Amino acid sequence: MENATKQKILLIEDDRALQAALTEALVQEGYEVASAFDGEEGLRKIAETQPSLILLDIILPKKDGYEVLDEIKKTPAKDIPVLILTNLEEIDNVQKALDLGAKTFMVKSEFSLKEIVEKIKGNLSQSDKIN
Amino acid sequence: MNFVARCRKYGLGVWQCPNFLFLVMGTITIAAMFGTFFVSRQFSDEGVTIMSVTFMSAFIMTIGSFVIRGVENVAEANIMKSEFISIISHQLCTPLSAIKWNMEVIETERDPARCIPDKQMAFLGNIKKSNEQMLKMVTDLLEVARIDQGRAVFESKNLDLARLVEESIDGFQGIAAEQNVKIESRLEPDLESVCADGKKMKVVLDNLIGNAIKYSKESGRIEVKLKKENERVVFSVQDWGVGIPSHQHSKIFEKFFRSRNESRYRTDGVGIGLYLVRAILKHCGGEVWFESEAGVGSTFYFRLPAA
Numbered sequence: 541m542e543n544a545t546k547q548k549i550l551l552i553e554d555d556r557a558l559q560a561a562l563t564e565a566l567v568q569e570g571y572e573v574a575s576a577f578d579g580e581e582g583l584r585k586i587a588e589t590q591p592s593l594i595l596l597d598i599i600l601p602k603k604d605g606y607e608v609l610d611e612i613k614k615t616p617a618k619d620i621p622v623l624i625l626t627n628l629e630e631i632d633n634v635q636k637a638l639d640l641g642a643k644t645f646m647v648k649s650e651f652s653l654k655e656i657v658e659k660i661k662g663n664l665s666q667s668d669k670i671n
Numbered sequence: 672m673n674f675v676a677r678c679r680k681y682g683l684g685v686w687q688c689p690n691f692l693f694l695v696m697g698t699i700t701i702a703a704m705f706g707t708f709f710v711s712r713q714f715s716d717e718g719v720t721i722m723s724v725t726f727m728s729a730f731i732m733t734i735g736s737f738v739i740r741g742v743e744n745v746a747e748a749n750i751m752k753s754e755f756i757s758i759i760s761h762q763l764c765t766p767l768s769a770i771k772w773n774m775e776v777i778e779t780e781r782d783p784a785r786c787i788p789d790k791q792m793a794f795l796g797n798i799k800k801s802n803e804q805m806l807k808m809v810t811d812l813l814e815v816a817r818i819d820q821g822r823a824v825f826e827s828k829n830l831d832l833a834r835l836v837e838e839s840i841d842g843f844q845g846i847a848a849e850q851n852v853k854i855e856s857r858l859e860p861d862l863e864s865v866c867a868d869g870k871k872m873k874v875v876l877d878n879l880i881g882n883a884i885k886y887s888k889e890s891g892r893i894e895v896k897l898k899k900e901n902e903r904v905v906f907s908v909q910d911w912g913v914g915i916p917s918h919q920h921s922k923i924f925e926k927f928f929r930s931r932n933e934s935r936y937r938t939d940g941v942g943i944g945l946y947l948v949r950a951i952l953k954h955c956g957g958e959v960w961f962e963s964e965a966g967v968g969s970t971f972y973f974r975l976p977a978a
Binding site: 555557558560561562564565568627629630631648649650653 | 765
């Protein structure tokens with residue numbers, strides 16, 4: 541897909557050190573990156589930037605990842621793929637996020653940046669096909 | 672009064688210390704028996720005897736309740752310790768992941784103008800290695816907490832154990848070379864896969880093979896074997912290292928136990944490796960055992976049902 545505009549990814553993550561590394565890795569891959577540091581800001585940025593994909597943490601200030609997932613569903617942004625990136629690895633968390641419509645669940649401590657980028661690429665090419 | 676000192680160490684007062692309270696209760700019970708005996712001999716009145724027996728029983732019950740409360744305190748302290756470890760481990764995950772990812776950004780920089788000189792890169796490599804060690808420790812601690820609380824999730828599918836063993840050995844080649852330890856392996860080909868969780872089995876293999884290397888003497892060798900025996904797959908790893916003194920044999924699978932052998936302060940670890948190994952194998956319907964002699968070496972085995 542050769543597009544004049546870059547594909548946009550929204551990172552909703554409250555840890556700045558994680559944000560910085562993720563942003564750099566995604567920019568290097570040629571994506572445009574928008575950041576939000578809490579759930580409310582995340583929802584606002586989704587409406588403003590209309591990203592192609594959202595990377596979402598679960599434990600977030602103001603609104604947690606589940607609430608964000610739940611609210612996205614009620615908006616026109618409901619078809620944007622959401623990938624969960626968290627350190628809550630219990631099966632209940634995974635199930636709840638997937639039930640709420642998340643595409644993938646990734647545990648931060650188990651994934652390298654390279655693997656995360658791969659997952660993002662995979663999900664973007666999948667949603668391209670659907671569109 | 673050894674146990675009083677021990678209770679102090681646990682942060683319990685004397686009157687909360689189960690051992691001390693038991694001693695008090697025992698003494699009072701004996702005294703009460705004699706007391707009742709003499710009272711009933713002295714006074715032929717039944718009422719007095721009944722009164723004294725009732726009084727003594729009430730007294731023993733009161734002391735008994737203190738004993739139970741003391742035991743509860745100890746149990747509660749244990750739960751709090753587990754929760755504390757779990758919370759700390761969880762909290763460490765985010766900063767450790769941040770270090771890992773930021774290191775990765777530096778490593779994968781393509782622009783030569785922004786690249787870090789090789790010498791500095793070697794130091795960054797050290798940071799990365801240390802960080803991986805910490806991450807491993809934290810994930811192991813979280814796994815222990817999950818197993819203890821019955822929250823561990825086991826994915827069950829057929830597994831190519833021989834391949835997994837090879838993978839684990841490959842991962843240790845660097846460390847083994849540093850220690851001049853040679854890893855020899857005899858893995859039976861065409862081994863039927865066993866039913867177990869791949870990620871967790873990797874933890875088992877890494878711990879057993881890692882231990883064998885860790886406790887090997889400088890310039891030694893270890894031998895890894897995998898074979899089939901009566902519908903079961905048997906794994907073994909043998910080293911000719913420091914070995915485990917016989918009086919510690921019953922304890923080595925306990926949580927947080929670290930052998931007091933000559934390597935105690937020369938090797939790292941928090942004493943959860945073998946605890947995890949046993950818990951995981953038990954979950955997969957297998958068992959683990961070992962043979963060891965101090966100064967001679969150890970062989971660790973496990974058995975799993977073949978698929």
